[in-house]
Amino acid sequence: MLYVPTYSNPTGDTTSQAVADRLGRMPTAAPDFTIFADDAYAVHHLDDTPPAHPDLLGACKKAGNPTRVILFGSTSKITFAGAGISFLGGSKETIAWIGELMGTQMITPNKIEQYRHVLFLGRYPGGIAGIMKAHAKLLAPKFNAVDDILTRELSGKNLASWTKPKGGYFVSLDTAKSVASQVVKLAKEAGVALTPAGATYPFGKDPNDRNIRISPTRPPVDQVRKAMEVVAVCIQLASET
């Protein structure tokens, strides 16, 4: 099983401890059933009341299945996108096994980069939590802009619903009718590039053609607002037919 336990991509859901406990103890047909937990957004909160972080490793260990979960993440969206450092958690047995595999893949990780991270994050006021607060200051207004415009343009029309995540990088938007690809096409014609409809489904195929993942993090707030106005118009146009 491969999934994102914190601020899941695209819905923003976080696994509760109760669900983590169930995953840890559930009987499985395969003795080597493994959970690959991609905790890419473990510390990527947008407000000051984040949900509790599930302890998957502890849950699996407590249930007598210590090798069930392999937990991993990176500083891609903490320090330097695509070129930070990555990390991995698992039982002692798992780490020994993966260490052996990785040892044949490369001589050593980039220790200079690791050291730079230790120095930078160690000296940043508040450490990792501090830098994530600074990121949230930039990002939260963009997420608020998405919600503001969609609410202003679409509320009460029964044309779409969307998430208001407490962290992570995405808003998940569902159109009421099966028009997601048409919305993406119309938006493109108007000059707004959206992630392809259904991108987060297996093989990129949403059987209902209703889901669009919105990533508002990169453009400045005024561009996010304008882009969402275009998206709202496209949803209304596409839903007419």
Ligand SMILES: Cc1ncc(COP(=O)(O)O)c(C=O)c1O
């Ligand atoms: C769930 C998830 N995992 C991993 C990544 C990428 O991580 P990395 O740059 O460390 O490969 C992303 C997005 O960039 C993501 O959304």
